[in-house]
Amino acid sequence: MCYFNAEHFAIFMPSQFGIEVEGDQFGEESVLLYKEELDKNLVSEELLRIVPEIVLVHNCVYENKEHEWLVCVASNANTNQPLFLVCLKNGENIYEDVLLRDEDNEK
Template identity: 75%
Template sequence: MCYYNSKHFAIFMTVQFGIDINEEQVGEESVLLYKEELDENFVSEELFSISPEMVLIHSCVYNNEEHEWLVCVASDADTNQPLFLVCLKNDEKIYEEVLLRDEDNEK
């Protein structure tokens, strides 16, 4: 099962960017979207191509005095299989990662 929460977000921010986050200051939200509702400014063609018709997006947001950070993890709405992660800093995509392994995609 895929679930991305403030604890995962804090670990990701420390490992990826060297930023320590207070989990209590992180906002969380999950939303179910149709594939065509994914924002093409943030979801590359590669990420779009591995997305099923329904995608569950888990997002965490953190604001400090300088920046707004948003990390979204997409999973298959039917299977909860993690698909990809996208990180935005001040509404600009700065990182993306495919989480779906090739052997998972072949099943």
């Protein structure tokens, strides 16, 4: 099962951005979305091409005095196969990674 939780977030932020995050400093949420509900200003065309009709998006949000960080991991709602990760800083996409391997996409 694909799930991006507090532990993953606490590892991702310092390794990718050098920001140490404590377990009680952020919130988590998961939501089911239809493909057309994904914000095309935040999710690239490349990522939209691999998205099925319904996705499960796991979110972790962290705010400090200067910035709001939002890390989202989308997975196929039917299979839980991870698709992509997007990181937003103050509402702007600053990092994305395709998690779906080519051989997974061919199934």
